[in-house]
Amino acid sequence: MSGTDTTILIDEVPVPFRPGQTILDAALEGGVYIPHLCHHPEFEPHGSCKLCSVVVNGRNASACAMKAAPGQEVEVDTPDLHAYRRTLVQMLFVEGNHFCPGCEKSGDCQLQALAYDSEMMTPHFVEFYPRRPVDASHPDVLLDFNRCIQCELCVRASRDVDGKSVFALAGRGMASHIIVNSPSGKLGDTNFSVADKAAHVCPVGAILIKRVGFATPIGERRYDLEPISEEATRCAVGEFK
């Protein structure tokens, strides 16, 4: 079986694509799940998490960043790639302080859901236990940088949608961290609002709305109900239709 001018092969199954679509977008729209974390349908590809790593015609690629093109044979569901994705999630877990039992985002968290999906039984690597701040200065929104995965969705949303540029990513390497645009560095001293796009775009529990706790019972949260692999494609298919 081979692809055509308008289809690519993903794990040997033809999947249609439109010109200009990335492999990830084509896959999700076609009901094929490729794990992803820093990707958001309303924003340009970021390419940092590397959870969407695939093999295209024998070469490694990020599905979110590579445009679909005729002749592509994409491998997604292979033991090697599964293992890489699990290791990448483990790296994200040990890099921060991801304590799920105490996190309001648990059950609704894309990092956690991906970890379940990749059967991460343990973060495995030596925990870094970094010292990261919590910023509770804003009346309505809590920032817990222990959980930040540096996807920069908050940065992009605040800059490009809210027009406020409240967040930026500073530092290099493991010292990378989000900073806040105020002389004090605190969110409470900015014009950030709970109505901002940036307040609702975080895939993990780094940006949380205050005074919302256990609003959804355990067992009925988004990823309690279905695995992220099903939820993501269901949403994508619905959205593109």
Add this chain to the structure above:
Amino acid sequence: MSALAETGALPKVRLATTSLAGCFGCHMSLLDIDERILDLMKIAEFDRSPLTDIKHCGPCDIALIEGGACNAENVHVLRELRANAKILVAVGACAINGGLPAMRNRLDVGDILNEVYRDPDGVRSHVPNDPELPLLFDKVYPINEVVRVDYFIPGCPPSADAIWKYLNDLILGRMPRLDHQLMHYD
């Protein structure tokens, strides 16, 4: 598991359990297997465990460890179980990543001890220093950072069903796996 027991062909599986820097919630969850414990006891028996009150572990097949390693005594217990158990399983968030007790890891342990034990003027009181007391590590460590760990059952606590499924798989020689319903970190 009952079918296996009825053959009477195999020697009993020896299980050891302990809680290190844990809240015993994982042990409570284990006991939530309720009447299934009767099936379990047909083919298994407990060695060192809070359930038996046996103080030191002999050779055993599977050791279930709850809690992370926060002090020297934890490590002595952990090493004893590792030395005696063929398979070592980390049970629950604390054993796997330090859990709640590891929230002290961002702080200096000396400052914590002073804060807890010394009165404000630091004159009359002192941090307990009896030689029988185990000393705290600078951080709470996941147990796989102290000994080689073979398996991990995540949860806080893992449900009884998750523990039951996992134990079944281990005892019957299958690679343990938890499906979506049983797999959670909280």
Add this chain to the structure above:
Amino acid sequence: MAAETDVVALVLRRRADPTQLLQILREAQEELGWISPETARALASTLGVPATHVESVVQFYSFLYDKPRGRYRILFSDNITDRMLGSLTLFEHMLKRLKLRQGEVSPDGAVSIDLTSCTGMCDQGPAALVNNRAVTRLTARRVDEMCDLVRAGVSISDWPSNYFRVEDNIRRADAILGSRYAPGSALRAAIALGRQGMLDEMKRSNLRGRGGAGFTTSVKWESCRNAPGAERYIVCNADEGEPGTFKDRVLLTSYADRVFEGMAIAGFVAGAARGLVYLRGEYRHLLEPLEAKLDAMRRDRLMGAGICGAQGFDFDVDIHLGAGAYICGEESALIESLEGKPGKPRIRPPFPVTVGYLGKPTVVDNVETLAQATEVALHGGRMFAGRGTKHSAGTKILSVSGDCSRPGLYEYPFGVRVEQVLKDCGASDVAAVQVSGPSGVCLTPDEFRRHIAFEDVPTAGAFMVFGMERDLFEVARNFAHFFAHESCGFCTPCRVGTALLRDALDKIAEGRGSRYEINELMRLAELLRRTSHCGLGQTAGNPVRDAWAKFRPAFERRLIRGEFDPAVDLDAALTRAREIAGRDDAAAHIGAEA
């Protein structure tokens, strides 16, 4: 406030252009010693960018400081070749004499001392940077003298000039290094050929990039020429950050006219009128000489409008300095840096030839590639292709350092055998050669008959020699620290993976490693190779893989006999509690497992 007025003036001198932020910060840093929050805010408001943008740039680059670092900011080059020459002993000695800890600023705010990545002085080390000025050939005596100068508060411009002497050390010259070059001759030859004719010669020449990637230069120039748009750029990649590489430094010191003429010729062919040189911050001492050279060329009509009188051949060059970030040698990260941002590699495709500097078609070429282009102009493509090998045309300049009696520059036609280079540089009893730096390959004696060429052992130029007494485990560990320090932090595998690699090697170095760590290292190296966003992450695992394959005993003698050792020294982890409880009895300690 005086500082605020200064920085506003700096900004206005650069037309308040936000893409110039890195240059503005560098200049502000040079005047003020650090970028204070007030300075950052003043810059931000004058440029019309968020203060966090300025902070994120400052925090990315090693040579920009958001805390005071002293009037004298001393950085010891920490490449393995520096260490082989005793740099760490000198470093410790200086710390002790000035009563400092690494990275700490003295109480009077005078001085700080720290380590930095390879500064490109491997043939004349141990080297250091003092306020970004290169100091070479450190000895205990020179270090003592420097301490005295710091204590006395002597301005760096009054320090003995021989401290700052940088030699070319050309040991074997060939086409580029050896010819007496008549300035303007390549330009005139190119003009005579015409734009298409020059491109045709470039195609015949098979000239491939000399920066390590080896991309065919004529393809790059042609793609840029054919890309839609009116504005195009030629960028000279003078970042030369790969440890052990210093050949571009010599080209820029003594052959700058060939480099600039090469840029102009590239512009001539590709249709670009503007060129930028991205000069690594460690070569700060070259800025004024290079600007002077450009001024002289402009006076001689070899740069600027109507070059050599040719109507319509307009080309000029701006020089931008880096600020201590190896990742900026990657062409898309370099372009980000030119645009005043942190140097994080872009998603590719698209490549710079279609979407580059300011989104315009851009050719990014290595310094040596551009110099070689003048060879093609002068002698034609066929002659050029006639030297070297079938797939690697022309000559290659190697920068040789390490355990050899004649470190320096060696230019050979491609195809030269490694053993020939070793013979010529006076190396004997060689245990290993690291070709093309940490991201390259480690060769052992059984491989010394191999050829330096793209089809065999490719290289950007670095050639580091290790004698029999060297510890190749420590070499790999030095390289692992380098990658972790230089990772831009953008992608998960490299950001976390380089730190995990480094920590595992440190654990082995401390005598607490086992086969478990080896397994982890190999697994991590493979993950980084397959999933990293750019070449830094993809090659970060090479040194440990090579070292394990070729120098296994160097690892094994450090491994414990068991299969697993705790992540930390558990007895050390009890230190603080022992201190607080005032205990040192037997039960207050915990041994390694029996």
